[in-house]
Amino acid sequence: MLTRFVTKRSPMSTKHAFHAGERKIHQAFGIEQQMQDIGSRVIRDFMPQQHSDFYQQLPFILLGHVDVRGRPWASMLTGQKNGQFIFAPDNKHLDIEASAIAGDELQYLDVGQRVGMLGIELHTKRRNRLVAELQRDSGWQWAFSVIQSFGNCPKYIQLRELSWIPTTERQPIRKQAIKQLDKASKALIRQADTFFVASYFVDEQQLDLASNGADVSHRGGEPGFVEVADSGLLTIPDYAGNHMFSTLGNIESNGKAGLLFVDFENGHLLSMTGKAWVNWQTPQPEQYPAAERLWHFQPSQGYWLYNALPFRFSRS
Numbered sequence: 498m499l500t501r502f503v504t505k506r507s508p509m510s511t512k513h514a515f516h517a518g519e520r521k522i523h524q525a526f527g528i529e530q531q532m533q534d535i536g537s538r539v540i541r542d543f544m545p546q547q548h549s550d551f552y553q554q555l556p557f558i559l560l561g562h563v564d565v566r567g568r569p570w571a572s573m574l575t576g577q578k579n580g581q582f583i584f585a586p587d588n589k590h591l592d593i594e595a596s597a598i599a600g601d602e603l604q605y606l607d608v609g610q611r612v613g614m615l616g617i618e619l620h621t622k623r624r625n626r627l628v629a630e631l632q633r634d635s636g637w638q639w640a641f642s643v644i645q646s647f648g649n650c651p652k653y654i655q656l657r658e659l660s661w662i663p664t665t666e667r668q669p670i671r672k673q674a675i676k677q678l679d680k681a682s683k684a685l686i687r688q689a690d691t692f693f694v695a696s697y698f699v700d701e702q703q704l705d706l707a708s709n710g711a712d713v714s715h716r717g718g719e720p721g722f723v724e725v726a727d728s729g730l731l732t733i734p735d736y737a738g739n740h741m742f743s744t745l746g747n748i749e750s751n752g753k754a755g756l757l758f759v760d761f762e763n764g765h766l767l768s769m770t771g772k773a774w775v776n777w778q779t780p781q782p783e784q785y786p787a788a789e790r791l792w793h794f795q796p797s798q799g800y801w802l803y804n805a806l807p808f809r810f811s812r813s
Contacts, residue, residue, distance in 0.1 A: 514540045516708035518697045519746035530543060536741075542707065547584035548625045548646060552616045556659060556715075556808065558583060559712030561613035561695030561755070561809070562606055566796070568770040571695035571757035572603035572714050574639075575807055580660040583676045590675045591629060593639040598805050600672035601768070608634055611644065613695065619660050619810065620691075622651035628710045645708055650739060653717035655690045656813035657761060668804040675769075678729040682767055685758055686731065690720045695755035696747030696773075714744050730758075730795050734780065734788030745792065748773045754794055764806035765809035769799035 514536025515523065523529040552558070564570065574595045576582030582591040591614075592686070592724045597604040606612070614627040625648050629641035675682065686692075697711040716733065724732040733746065748754055754773035759766060776791045783789065 507758045518750035519742050522742045522746055530637045533740050540645055544588045552583050553585055555616050559615040559693050560715045561711040563711055564695050569695040569697050569753055569755035570602045570770055571693045571755045572601050589643050590640045596637045600802055613712035615713045622654040624649045655717055657810040658813055659808050659810055661808045670805055671803040673801040683725050686723050686725050688720050689758055691717045693757040694744055696744050698747045698750050712743050734785045734793050735790045736787055745775050761810035764804055764809055766802040766805045769796040771796040
């Protein structure tokens with residue numbers, strides 16, 4: 498049975514800022530010591546004040562989590578217009594007042610489970626990430642304790658402005674399960690310039706490692722940067738980044754990922770989980786400009802959440 502990151506009640510081990518899957522990649526590129534030095538400085542077990550302030554002003558937040566079958570999912574929690582919904586009582590805790598979107602896998606999250614969190618502002622290109630443990634869940638009040646906190650650069654974030662939809666104009670949320678990508682799914686992915694990816698790592702022998710847990714990350718590029726085969730296989734270019742290799746390190750360890758695509762104009766969400774693997778060979782530049790490598794995703798389960806968001810986005 499998969500251990501869903503329900504942690505032991507002992508002090509977190511912080512010997513390594515990165516887990517074995519990430520360090521294996523660092524070793525292959527000859528940057529292990531460099532990244533360990535960087536990680537010890539930028540990956541903290543608390544939120545700096547500017548991060549605490551940042552999360553509390555967000556209208557939505559992304560979460561990466563794992564279901565009982567060991568499948569990762571990326572989900573979104575949203576607030577309401579003119580109302581704060583994320584609170585930081587101190588630099589080690591985040592409280593969220595929101596319900597999971599109807600039909601989303603996040604509704605099955607367990608107390609004690611570790612999740613990845615991504616706070617992102619599309620109109621400023623700011624983003625910060627957390628690994629946190631769910632301490633309390635009342636159905637609409639979530640209390641998390643911070644395990645790891647770090648910032649991300651603004652690379653590849655597409656500028657967008659958010660506008661709220663009046664309550665009277667919102668349509669009921671509707672869920673449609675899919676086993677494979679349908680015509681609408683392929684169309685959304687082929688024109689997307691943004692998606693979010695969930696992944697995870699767990700060392701069953703050392704459950705107290707701070708580097709254990711789920712993660713959720715942003716991926717962006719020019720519209721159409723994700724290639725969709727007729728079979729539903731996705732090919733994603735991987736561009737130069739911070740060399741942490743959080744997502745790819747997780748994928749290398751277990752071959753799984755969960756992807757979330759947002760229909761920014763209509764407020765729909767497309768969520769999928771499935772197999773993932775990395776092709777470390779440098780791709781042809783004429784086919785994948787600026788890509789350093791490719792990774793692939795084959796969905797095995799997914800769903801649409803129509804009318805899921807209380808806001809819309811327009812390109813800046």
